[in-house]
Amino acid sequence: MTLASFSSASRVTTISRLTALRVPPTVALSFAVIAFVIAWSLAPDLFTSQSPIVGVPAEKLLSPNTAHWFGTDHLGRDLYTRVVYGTASSVTSALIAVAIAAVIGGLIGLLAGFLGGWVDIVLARLVDVLLAIPNFLLAVIVVTAIGFDTTNAAIATGISAVAVFARVMRSEVIKTRQAVFVEAAFLMGGSRWHILLRHVLPNASRSVLPLAVLQFGLSILVIASLAFLGYGDPPPASDWGLLISIGKDYLKWPWLVYAPAFVTIATVLSVNRISRWLRKTD
Amino acid sequence: MSHAYLAYAAKRLAQAFVVILLAYVLTFVVVSILPGDPITNVLRDPQNGFTEDEIKAIIAAQGLDQPIPVQLWTSLSHFVIGDLGLSMRSNRPVATLIAEVLPSTLILASAAFAIALLLAVTIAYGTQFVPKRLGQGLLRGFPSLFLSVPNFVIGLVLIHVFGFQLGLFRVIAPNSFWATFFAAVALGIPVSARIAEVLIANLDKESEQEYAAVARGRGLTEMRLFAKHLLKPSSLPVVTVIALAIGELLGGSLITETVFGRTGIGSLVQRSVSTQDLPVLQAVVSLAAVVFVLVNLIADLVYPLLDPRISLIGGRRVRPTAADDSAAATPAAVTS
Numbered sequence: 001m002t003l004a005s006f007s008s009a010s011r012v013t014t015i016s017r018l019t020a021l022r023v024p025p026t027v028a029l030s031f032a033v034i035a036f037v038i039a040w041s042l043a044p045d046l047f048t049s050q051s052p053i054v055g056v057p058a059e060k061l062l063s064p065n066t067a068h069w070f071g072t073d074h075l076g077r078d079l080y081t082r083v084v085y086g087t088a089s090s091v092t093s094a095l096i097a098v099a100i101a102a103v104i105g106g107l108i109g110l111l112a113g114f115l116g117g118w119v120d121i122v123l124a125r126l127v128d129v130l131l132a133i134p135n136f137l138l139a140v141i142v143v144t145a146i147g148f149d150t151t152n153a154a155i156a157t158g159i160s161a162v163a164v165f166a167r168v169m170r171s172e173v174i175k176t177r178q179a180v181f182v183e184a185a186f187l188m189g190g191s192r193w194h195i196l197l198r199h200v201l202p203n204a205s206r207s208v209l210p211l212a213v214l215q216f217g218l219s220i221l222v223i224a225s226l227a228f229l230g231y232g233d234p235p236p237a238s239d240w241g242l243l244i245s246i247g248k249d250y251l252k253w254p255w256l257v258y259a260p261a262f263v264t265i266a267t268v269l270s271v272n273r274i275s276r277w278l279r280k281t282d
Numbered sequence: 283m284s285h286a287y288l289a290y291a292a293k294r295l296a297q298a299f300v301v302i303l304l305a306y307v308l309t310f311v312v313v314s315i316l317p318g319d320p321i322t323n324v325l326r327d328p329q330n331g332f333t334e335d336e337i338k339a340i341i342a343a344q345g346l347d348q349p350i351p352v353q354l355w356t357s358l359s360h361f362v363i364g365d366l367g368l369s370m371r372s373n374r375p376v377a378t379l380i381a382e383v384l385p386s387t388l389i390l391a392s393a394a395f396a397i398a399l400l401l402a403v404t405i406a407y408g409t410q411f412v413p414k415r416l417g418q419g420l421l422r423g424f425p426s427l428f429l430s431v432p433n434f435v436i437g438l439v440l441i442h443v444f445g446f447q448l449g450l451f452r453v454i455a456p457n458s459f460w461a462t463f464f465a466a467v468a469l470g471i472p473v474s475a476r477i478a479e480v481l482i483a484n485l486d487k488e489s490e491q492e493y494a495a496v497a498r499g500r501g502l503t504e505m506r507l508f509a510k511h512l513l514k515p516s517s518l519p520v521v522t523v524i525a526l527a528i529g530e531l532l533g534g535s536l537i538t539e540t541v542f543g544r545t546g547i548g549s550l551v552q553r554s555v556s557t558q559d560l561p562v563l564q565a566v567v568s569l570a571a572v573v574f575v576l577v578n579l580i581a582d583l584v585y586p587l588l589d590p591r592i593s594l595i596g597g598r599r600v601r602p603t604a605a606d607d608s609a610a611a612t613p614a615a616v617t618s
Contacts, residue, residue, distance in 0.1 A: 128297070129304040132571040132578075136533030137551070141567055144555045145312050221432050225537055228434050229552065244435060248541070254442050261435040268430040276426075 027277045030270035037267050041088035050078045052085035053236045063255060070259035074250055079243070083263050086238035090220060090264075093154035093239075097219035100158025101165050102212050108162070109169025110204070114177065114196050123166070130163035139222055143231045150233040153226040157219050168211055172204035179203070210279040217271035224264060240264045291583055298579045305571035306361055306564075310354050313560050340370065357564070366565040371557050376565045379550065386457075387546035390538070391531045393466035394473065398527065401474035406481030410489075410508055422482065428475035433534050437468035437541035456544045465542040469534045473527045480523050484516035518589050525578035532570050 023031075040047055059068075060076040070079035112123035130138070142156035176182060177200060185195050224241030226232055232239055235246065240260045247256030332340070348356070360367060366376040405424050412418045444450045444464055451460035488494060489512055497507050532547070539548035547566060554562040 125300060125304060128301045129308050129571075132301050132305045132574050133309070133567055134529035134533040134570050134574065136530075136536060137567055137570055140536065140551065140555060141309065141312055141563055144558070144563065217430065221430075224432050225434060228432070228537065229540060231555075241432070244432070244438070248434075248438050251438070251442050251446055257435070257438050257442070261432070261438075265431050265435070269427065272426055272430055 022281070024277070026273055030273040030277075033266055033270040034274070037087055037091060040084045041091045044081075044084045044088065047084050048078070048081040050081040052077065052081045052238055063253070064259070071253070071255040073246070073256055079256065079259050082238040082243060083240065083260050086240055086243060086260075087263075089150055089233070089237060090223065090240045093150050093157075093223050094216050094219040096151065096154040097157035097161065097223065098212050098216045100155060101161035101215060101219075102208060104158075105162040105165025105167075106169045106205070106208060108166040109171075110173055110196070110201065112166070113170040113173030113204075114192075114200060120170075124170075127163045127166045127170075130160075130166075135160045136222065136225065139226060140229075140231070143226060148231045150223070150227070150237065150239060153223050153232045154219070157222045157226070160222070161215055161219070164215070165208065165211065169204060169208060172207050173200055176200050176203045207279075210275045213271060213278060214275040217268040217275070220264065220268055220271075287586065290586070294579055294582055298575045302568075302572050302575050303358070303362075305575075306358055306568045307354065309564055309567045309571075310357065313564055314350060314353070340373075361568065367561045369559055369562050371554075371559045371562075376562050379562060380547070380565065380569070383546050383550050386544060387535055387539070387548065390462065390466055390469060390544065390546060391528075391535060393462065394469035394531055394534075394538075395527065397466050397470035398474035398477060401470065402477035402481060405474070405478045406485060407508075409482055410485060410504070410512070425475035425478040425482070428471050431472075433468065433472050434537045434541050436471050437465065437538055440464040440468055441541070456542050461542060462544075465538050465544060468541065469531060469538040472534065473530050476527060476530065477520055477523055480520055481516065484519055485512060488512045488516045515589075518585070521581045521585050521588065525574060525581050528577050529570070529574045532573070 056076040058076065059072050060074055064071040068078050068080065070083060073079055073082065108123050108127065112120045139156040139160040142159050143153050146152045146155065182195060182199050185199055223232070227239045227241030228245040232242060235242065240263060243260035244257055247260065250256045357367060368374065369376055369379055405421055408421050409418055412421055445452065451458050451464065455461060494507060494511060497511055535546060536548035536551055539546045540552060550562065551566055
């Protein structure tokens with residue numbers, strides 16, 4: 001009795017704490033999904049006791065049940081286990097892609113916006129060129145050039161997203177440069193580089209955060225698409241895109257497609273929701 | 283045609299030309315300078331059975347024995363006059379290879395585009411008429427959902443439900459009407475989300491403008507307000523997203539054609555990637571850039587003529603109201 005009332009009381013405080021933070025319930029749910037995904041990628045063995053590589057041939061192509069939440073694949077491997085173990089690779093590669101895009105793109109935008117003049121003109125054309133080649137096609141030719149594996153797919157995805165970051169960063173830097181406090185810093189005798197690093201960069205980066213979060217979700221999709229076309233690590237890797245790609249040959253057992261697809265969609269949807277929320281609260 | 287417009291047009295035309303040339307150079311650099319030597323790797327692969335003399339002949343014909351800058355100059359000067367070179371694999375003109383598969387992709391892409399527009403318009407205009415308690419939020423969530431689903435999953439779900447369960451089409455006959463239709467749906471859905479996002483953002487912004495409040499004050503119904511005042515200004519900026527949509531259709535066709543087993547530009551790219559047929563890849567990517575830049579150019583040139591609120595000052599597009607950044611501020615434009 002006391003236990004029940006205690007737990008309900010604690011739930012009330014969590015909810016009221018969330019409302020105090022103005023976190024809408026869907027955003028809280030999204031954070032929960034992401035927390036799960038991160039936990040899966042950090043410690044997959046905590047969430048499943050089965051092997052992602054060795055299967056039980058007698059149990060192949062079972063539909064989802066209590067022992068195998070997502071069913072089993074054509075080699076009798078537990079699909080849930082495969083998804084959990086594939087998370088680390090899918091999440092890390094998306095992080096690599098975002099890091100590359102944000103650092104290179106951010107640097108281009110920062111220099112173009114802050115220095116202006118011919119630097120701006122040259123970099124603006126470069127960004128135009130990157131934007132002119134369809135994103136996915138760009139990722140495909142880059143990964144073709146540097147070789148097929150998941151890390152390279154992540155690098156290619158990152159490069160294909162450089163232009164977006166460069167553009168946003170540039171416009172933010174230009175906006176910040178005209179702010180009164182930057183003018184004041186100039187008047188107080190601050191050097192260009194000091195002002196760039198101390199004042200312009202931190203302020204301009206704030207709007208890059210929601211973009212980076214959004215790009216994380218998009219990168220998961222692009223990397224999954226590259227894996228789907230066979231440009232990532234080969235099996236027995238179990239990246240989400242690869243799992244769906246394997247599943248497409250077994251459409252009579254549709255959970256092989258639907259289960260990894262569901263995890264992918266839930267993750268990207270949550271990431272997009274968080275990004276929208278970040279943009280609004282900023 | 284005012285003087286300012288012509289100056290603007292000339293400037294944009296020159297920019298477009300430069301961007302196309304640079305896109306060609308960039309592609310060339312990516313496919314030829316990055317580590318690994320796919321040319322020798324593939325040609326010397328014993329499975330392909332080229333003799334040493336044949337390899338030499340191919341290398342000489344492609345000009346691969348020249349220094350990279352010379353190669354770039356030769357291929358760029360050929361590209362400018364419309365010569366795309368020969369495929370390294372089949373020794374046939376790249377232009378012919380592309381022309382063979384282009385109609386199939388054009389049919390798919392234009393059907394997908396039509397579906398995307400229809401879907402986007404239905405969703406976006408729907409948000410104006412569906413009341414909050416009857417699922418307007420749900421309708422607003424659709425673009426976000428569409429953008430979170432991998433494009434190949436949409437295709438696989440359609441194949442599973444309509445192909446396998448309902449038997450509307452068979453995967454082995456990819457050019458039948460229903461197979462093409464569902465391939466177009468799969469390709470069009472993510473694109474529709476981008477257009478719908480821009481439309482919704484514009485509609486929301488326009489309906490908060492003072493003229494809308496005045497119109498409501500005059501006693502206009504929401505229906506008439508929408509049809510007479512909101513429809514045009516909120517829909518025009520979509521012209522500028524169309525270029526982005528074209529790029530997405532081209533990239534997406536790679537996946538969709540694989541999923542539905544169609545031949546087309548996408549499958550040509552896939553084949554060229556696996557055989558490392560660089561001239562074909564180079565040509566497809568540069569042509570994609572040409573298409574993208576031209577569509578963008580046309581949109582930019584037509585747009586000031588459609589929207590009188592835009593004034594051209596010194597060859598730049600300037601819009602007095604805050605409404606123009608709608609395209610830049612929505613995630614659609616930011617992420618593409």
